[in-house]
Amino acid sequence: MIEQLFLALPMAIVVIGAFVLMLISQSKRFNLDKLNLVAVFFLAISLILQYLTLGNHTNTFLFENIFGDSFILDDFATIFDLMFTAGAILTLLINNDYFKSRNYFTGEYFTLILFSVFGMMMLSHAHELVTAFIALEIASLSVYTLVGYHKNNKISSEAMMKYMVLGSMTGAFFMLGTALIYGAVGSTSLTAIAIYVFGNELGDMTLLIVGASFIMITIMFKIGAVPFHTWVVDVYHGAPYPITMFMASTFKIAIFAIALRLFLVDFAPINSFWTEMIQAITILTLFGGSWLAISQNLVKRMLAGSSIVHSGYLLIGISSVALGSELAAPAIMFYLIAYFLSAAGAFGILSFISSQSKKQMRYDDFKGFAERRPYMALMMTVFMLSLAGLPSTIGFLGKFYIFTSAIESGQILLAGLGILTAFISVYYYFKLIAMMYFYPSNTPQKKFPINISTILIAMMALIIIWGGIGTSLIPFIPGADGFIEIAIQSISSLK
Amino acid sequence: MMDHILSNIIFLPLFMAVILGAFGANLKILKIGALFSSIVTLLLVAWLTYHFDPHAQMQFVQNIPWIQKSGFSYFIGVDALSLVVLLLITLLMPPLYIYMYHEKRKGYWYNMMLLQTGVTGAVLSLDLVLFYLFWETMLLPIFIMIGKYGNGMHQYNAMKIILITILGSMSMLFSILYIGYMHFETTGVWSFALNDLSNIVFNAKTSIWLAAGFLLAFAIKIPLVGFHTWMAPAYGSAPTPAVVIMSAIMAKLGIYGIWRFGFGLFETTLVYYAPTIITLALIGLLYYAVRAITEENLRKMFAYSSGSHLSLIALGVFLTNEYAWSGSLYFIATHALASAGIFLMIGLTYKRFKTVQISSLGGIASKAPKFTFFFAFFALCIAGLPGTGGFVAELLIIIGAFKANLWIGALTATTMLSAMIYIFWMLQRTLFGTSNNNIEYPDLTMREMIMLLPLVILLLATGLAPSLFMPIFEPHLNATLHDVMIAIGGLK
Numbered sequence: 004m005i006e007q008l009f010l011a012l013p014m015a016i017v018v019i020g021a022f023v024l025m026l027i028s029q030s031k032r033f034n035l036d037k038l039n040l041v042a043v044f045f046l047a048i049s050l051i052l053q054y055l056t057l058g059n060h061t062n063t064f065l066f067e068n069i070f071g072d073s074f075i076l077d078d079f080a081t082i083f084d085l086m087f088t089a090g091a092i093l094t095l096l097i098n099n100d101y102f103k104s105r106n107y108f109t110g111e112y113f114t115l116i117l118f119s120v121f122g123m124m125m126l127s128h129a130h131e132l133v134t135a136f137i138a139l140e141i142a143s144l145s146v147y148t149l150v151g152y153h154k155n156n157k158i159s160s161e162a163m164m165k166y167m168v169l170g171s172m173t174g175a176f177f178m179l180g181t182a183l184i185y186g187a188v189g190s191t192s193l194t195a196i197a198i199y200v201f202g203n204e205l206g207d208m209t210l211l212i213v214g215a216s217f218i219m220i221t222i223m224f225k226i227g228a229v230p231f232h233t234w235v236v237d238v239y240h241g242a243p244y245p246i247t248m249f250m251a252s253t254f255k256i257a258i259f260a261i262a263l264r265l266f267l268v269d270f271a272p273i274n275s276f277w278t279e280m281i282q283a284i285t286i287l288t289l290f291g292g293s294w295l296a297i298s299q300n301l302v303k304r305m306l307a308g309s310s311i312v313h314s315g316y317l318l319i320g321i322s323s324v325a326l327g328s329e330l331a332a333p334a335i336m337f338y339l340i341a342y343f344l345s346a347a348g349a350f351g352i353l354s355f356i357s358s359q360s361k362k363q364m365r366y367d368d369f370k371g372f373a374e375r376r377p378y379m380a381l382m383m384t385v386f387m388l389s390l391a392g393l394p395s396t397i398g399f400l401g402k403f404y405i406f407t408s409a410i411e412s413g414q415i416l417l418a419g420l421g422i423l424t425a426f427i428s429v430y431y432y433f434k435l436i437a438m439m440y441f442y443p444s445n446t447p448q449k450k451f452p453i454n455i456s457t458i459l460i461a462m463m464a465l466i467i468i469w470g471g472i473g474t475s476l477i478p479f480i481p482g483a484d485g486f487i488e489i490a491i492q493s494i495s496s497l498k
Numbered sequence: 499m500m501d502h503i504l505s506n507i508i509f510l511p512l513f514m515a516v517i518l519g520a521f522g523a524n525l526k527i528l529k530i531g532a533l534f535s536s537i538v539t540l541l542l543v544a545w546l547t548y549h550f551d552p553h554a555q556m557q558f559v560q561n562i563p564w565i566q567k568s569g570f571s572y573f574i575g576v577d578a579l580s581l582v583v584l585l586l587i588t589l590l591m592p593p594l595y596i597y598m599y600h601e602k603r604k605g606y607w608y609n610m611m612l613l614q615t616g617v618t619g620a621v622l623s624l625d626l627v628l629f630y631l632f633w634e635t636m637l638l639p640i641f642i643m644i645g646k647y648g649n650g651m652h653q654y655n656a657m658k659i660i661l662i663t664i665l666g667s668m669s670m671l672f673s674i675l676y677i678g679y680m681h682f683e684t685t686g687v688w689s690f691a692l693n694d695l696s697n698i699v700f701n702a703k704t705s706i707w708l709a710a711g712f713l714l715a716f717a718i719k720i721p722l723v724g725f726h727t728w729m730a731p732a733y734g735s736a737p738t739p740a741v742v743i744m745s746a747i748m749a750k751l752g753i754y755g756i757w758r759f760g761f762g763l764f765e766t767t768l769v770y771y772a773p774t775i776i777t778l779a780l781i782g783l784l785y786y787a788v789r790a791i792t793e794e795n796l797r798k799m800f801a802y803s804s805g806s807h808l809s810l811i812a813l814g815v816f817l818t819n820e821y822a823w824s825g826s827l828y829f830i831a832t833h834a835l836a837s838a839g840i841f842l843m844i845g846l847t848y849k850r851f852k853t854v855q856i857s858s859l860g861g862i863a864s865k866a867p868k869f870t871f872f873f874a875f876f877a878l879c880i881a882g883l884p885g886t887g888g889f890v891a892e893l894l895i896i897i898g899a900f901k902a903n904l905w906i907g908a909l910t911a912t913t914m915l916s917a918m919i920y921i922f923w924m925l926q927r928t929l930f931g932t933s934n935n936n937i938e939y940p941d942l943t944m945r946e947m948i949m950l951l952p953l954v955i956l957l958l959a960t961g962l963a964p965s966l967f968m969p970i971f972e973p974h975l976n977a978t979l980h981d982v983m984i985a986i987g988g989l990k
Contacts, residue, residue, distance in 0.1 A: 393634050394627070394630055394631040394634050394635070395631055395634075395635065400565075400568070403568070403675065404568075406672075406675050407675050407678065407679050410675060410676055410679045411679060411683075415676075418672065418675070419672060422668050422669075422671060422672050423668075425668060426661075426664060426665055426668045429660070429661065429664050430657075430661060433641070433657065433660055433661075434657070436641075437645055437653060437656065437657055440642055440645060440646050441645040441646050441652070441653045441656065442653075472631075474563075474564050474565060474572070482565070483565045483567075484565055484566055484567050487565075487567040487568070488567070
């Protein structure tokens, strides 16, 4: 029992932190700086504890005598947890200046972030559909509130309404799917579902397939796959920068935690049923997202559109899994890590810049950026190159694995289309680089401010480069091999 | 230092750039550092050439695993083919830095150092992923230099060149991934090393598609006619050092890529493509020559002239006989020197007159004799004046063409004629006649002459004593050709 408590501690600490923050945020003695530090403190402890459990306890159910098999602890979940907490810590620290520059941030903000991290962690550990639903809703509700945090701003409120109404509706699909699956299996536990799926012929499981398809709709909505993408650009645009960063880098990954668990293990035998469907959605997502990204004027909206394209690449991986590719699952994992780093970095820079000016950031506003802030521009270039998948960045390796897995599963066309959209993405990412470097600046060069935000952004840029070219031959510093190792380790614990 | 000599040659400029950038070096130190790195690499390459064995294949090989999980290796080596291009790169860098002597924008210097690492790495890599990495790396500095320091519609043209070239490299990436996967499928091990991959036996249909991926990338880089829309605008707006690198080195890398990776991986499939490429090259030869005759802008004119000559080289490579191959490799070297020279002269013209339109020049000969001499010399080298290296090379390719087919030979021979037409007409209008402007300008300075003299000497040496240079690469070329012929013959 004590050991179980220790294993559940990372999750518990986050939720305790959320409550503590809720209480102390009422006190006048805690300003935003201190609250931020407290939030980071709790997340950091959780991060360290997760790191300690990594690789030690595979496939234990948490509190089995109380919750049954609702919560599982495996490396897969722990690695996702590491990304969530790291993402939240980065969001909080990088945006410290942003919080202070806007008057609408209050203490609840930190509580909500911690609650959503808790929801996401629960989601990655969930081994039962109702638990997964509750976890998803805890995370989603916090994020809905965060999106509308700037409540006097019309765009922000509109984004919140849009996201909440659509999100709740698709959330209902998840519940409906769960009900149907319960009707077929008689249980919502993933263990029972897996046994049922392995024991029956594809033709006898109509109810379960319909239910699983409903669940898939929710997942597709949350990752912004076309045709469930209509909310993405507006919501990313309406949310304050820190929230967009949190959503794009961290929350998006959380959906893949449950999606991968379902598709890789439990629904694996019936994957062949929806392969064509996923392929069609993938193609729509790749090109729809590219179209959205090309046609934007605001950098934030471009990144939102491009995040749809990245969902498309991940879907290529999922359809390769469905066709039995062995490389695909680690490839998805690796791509998630790569995307997490690059997107968090790009949005981090955006919000860092906007903490110092209240401008909307159009492409044109980046003219002369390289002369004003040469180091920032260099880091932004690194993030853009990584998102575009140019070699010497971790983004290239991510695309490399996704496309080889598509080739392995025989989807040559899909791999080709993926490379084509990668080519299209060069246009909108390089447009930003062109804006930064090709135009003279009319204001003098600013000094590179060395504070926690810029140091973290610089570190992420270095990790992205080292993750793309780093060799493991240098002792003590894991290179690209290290990331691949993590991806493989997490997938192999999923059995 | 000599153990990892190739790595030192590749990474010294980058290392220098990183060090200088990290310490925020001032302009003077930056200039000295850049020049120093280029001279040290030149010395290293000289040492390499001295110890190079013309009869051996790959030398100074370094093969260490890089990202083991996916089979990428840091696999570099040099043979006669890459030695020629390597020599060109390192020979051209010091004159370029001397040319940039008055350049105050620091970014320029950093980009040049990064560019040197990119092109050198691409020439020496023997692993496909490593090659792809350098192939893309060399594009970024060019993109920034055209877009930031160019003239005319430079922002637009920079975007154009990067999109078109990346389209090519993405298609190459697709082929690389597919070949890598085929190696994994047949052997169970990931590898992208050229010598591992060349053992794979493709079926005819797949290999046609895979070769197309590579050929598209190289055809855009050369550029063959039809893939050339980026060329004239990019050459027109790029600053002089970037133009020199693009025409003297990067275009040649397209040819080098066909040689190394095209013939290295799919000899037989290239035979399938040969008629298409030869036709394109012949059309290009004539089309570019006509465009060069009618072009008013000196930079664009020599862009087209360079396209015409590169088509000739591509033709020679696809003719697969020993005259054409020796001629092509020789022409890669001599054309690089000559085009570097002429583009530097055009850059000096622009510095003096702020224009490169032929119609606003004229009468230079009467005021600046030294300038006229160098300008005319490099222009005549481009035209293939007997006694310069270009003549020997062109002659060899034309002989090779006649050996292959009378008609191809006859059409190829027109290149010398058309080059004479546009060069002489251009010389007449720019150097002689009366001046079309009232600008006071100085003749060549000592510094400019020092920068140009090595090129002149090398061009004369390659023209007057080809027997000094041919033995360096001929044994290797003949051996490779022999292998290729066996592979093709095996098909028949």
